[in-house]
Amino acid sequence: MTHTATTPSYETSRRQLPIIDLSAADRGPEDRALFHAQLHSAAHDVGFFQLVGHGITQDETDALLGAMRAFFALPEADRLALDNVNSPHFRGYTRIGDERTAGARDWRDQLDMGAERPAHVPGPGEAPYWWLQGPNQWPAALPELRTAALAWIDRLSAVAERLLHELLAAIGADPAFYDSVFGDRAHPHLKFVRYPGSAGDGADQGVGAHKDYGFLTLLLQDRVGGLQVQREDGLFHDVPPLDGAFVVNLGELLEVATNGYLLATNHRVVSPPGATERFSVPFFYNPRLDARVEPLLFPGASTAPGITADPANPLFAEYGYNELKGKLRAHPRTAERHHAALLTPA
Ligand SMILES: O=C(O)CCC(=O)C(=O)O
Numbered sequence: 476m477t478h479t480a481t482t483p484s485y486e487t488s489r490r491q492l493p494i495i496d497l498s499a500a501d502r503g504p505e506d507r508a509l510f511h512a513q514l515h516s517a518a519h520d521v522g523f524f525q526l527v528g529h530g531i532t533q534d535e536t537d538a539l540l541g542a543m544r545a546f547f548a549l550p551e552a553d554r555l556a557l558d559n560v561n562s563p564h565f566r567g568y569t570r571i572g573d574e575r576t577a578g579a580r581d582w583r584d585q586l587d588m589g590a591e592r593p594a595h596v597p598g599p600g601e602a603p604y605w606w607l608q609g610p611n612q613w614p615a616a617l618p619e620l621r622t623a624a625l626a627w628i629d630r631l632s633a634v635a636e637r638l639l640h641e642l643l644a645a646i647g648a649d650p651a652f653y654d655s656v657f658g659d660r661a662h663p664h665l666k667f668v669r670y671p672g673s674a675g676d677g678a679d680q681g682v683g684a685h686k687d688y689g690f691l692t693l694l695l696q697d698r699v700g701g702l703q704v705q706r707e708d709g710l711f712h713d714v715p716p717l718d719g720a721f722v723v724n725l726g727e728l729l730e731v732a733t734n735g736y737l738l739a740t741n742h743r744v745v746s747p748p749g750a751t752e753r754f755s756v757p758f759f760y761n762p763r764l765d766a767r768v769e770p771l772l773f774p775g776a777s778t779a780p781g782i783t784a785d786p787a788n789p790l791f792a793e794y795g796y797n798e799l800k801g802k803l804r805a806h807p808r809t810a811e812r813h814h815a816a817l818l819t820p821a
C-alpha cells in the first residue's frame with residue numbers, strides 16, 4: 476500500500492475519498508446498515524470512492540496488468556497495427572496526442588476494448604450509435620491479452636452489478652430497477668492507458684476534465700498518482716493510490732436517472748513529471764446501447780437538484796447517444812474517417 480506513515484492532518488483527511496468495503500454488505504444487519512449509509516453518502520455527496528473488499532484477487536489483477544505492460548512494450552508498429560482510426564467502432568490503439576478531452580489534446584496512449592460482438596452497421600432509420608458495437612482489434616503477438624481482457628470484463632461486470640444493486644438499495648430504491656438495461660446486451664468498455672510523462676511543452680493534461688458516460692467506473696491505478704477529482708469546493712483534489720482498491724466513480728447515466736441526486740463527478744489526470752510513466756485500467760459498466768434510462772423511484776427523488784445543464788456536454792437518457800457523443804469528440808480522426816456525416820450539425 477502507498478499509505479503515508481504519518482497521520483494525515485484534518486484538512487487532508489477531510490478531502491480523502493471515502494473508502495467503501497463491499498464485503499461488509501454480507502456481514503450481518505448492523506454492518507450492512509453502516510455500509511449502506513457510507514455508500515449512500517459517498518455517492519450522493521462526492522460521486523467518487525475507493526472500493527475494497529471486492530473479491531478480485533491479486534493473481535487476477537496481476538494477470539491483467541502483465542498483459543497490459545506487455546502490450547505497451549510491443550514495438551510501436553505492432554501497436555499501430557491496431558490503430559483506432561481503422562475501426563468504425565472506436566476500438567483499438569490510440570497513439571499519444573490523438574485523443575481530445577475538453578477541447579484539448581490528451582497526453583496518453585491507450586487500447587480501447589469492449590464486449591466481442593459482430594458489427595451492427597445501422598440501417599436506415601436505426602440509431603447511429605449501433606456503430607459502437609463491433610469487433611475488437613487484438614494484438615496478434617499477445618494472444619493472452621485477449622483472454623485476460625475478456626475475463627476482466629466478465630469479472631468486473633459482476634462486481635459492478637453487485638455494487639449497483641447495493642447502491643440502489645442504499646438509497647431506498649429497488650436493487651433490480653435497472654437489471655433489464657444490462658443483461659447479455661450490456662456494453663461494457665475497458666481501456667489500458669499509459670501516461671508517458673510530461674509532454675515537454677508546458678501542457679500537463681494527461682486527460683482533461685470530464686465525466687464518464689455510463690453507470691459506474693471501476694479504475695485500477697498504479698502507485699504514481701495524478702488522478703484528480705473535483706470536490707464540493709470546486710477544486711480538483713488528488714486521489715492518492717491505495718493498493719488493492721478500485722477507484723469508483725458514478726457516470727452520467729446515474730446522474731440522469733436520479734435527477735442529480737447521485738453525482739457524476741468531473742475528474743482529470745495531470746501528467747506525471749519528467750519521464751515517469753503512469754498506467755491505469757478503467758472499466759466502464761455500461762448498459763445496452765439502446766437502453767433508455769427511466770427515472771429511478773426512490774425516497775430522495777423529491778430533493779434531487781436536477782442534472783447539470785452544460786451546453787457543451789448534453790446528457791442523454793438513451794445510453795448509445797451519450798457514448799457516441801463522447802467518442803466523436805474524443806477521437807476526431809476516427810470520427811472524420813468513418814462518421815463524417817454524424818459530425819455535420821443537424
Ligand atoms: O487514468 C485515470 O486515472 C482516469 C482515466 C479516466 O478518467 C478515463 O479514461 O475516463
Ligand SMILES: [Fe+2]
Nearest residue numbers: 685686687742
Ligand atoms: Fe474518466
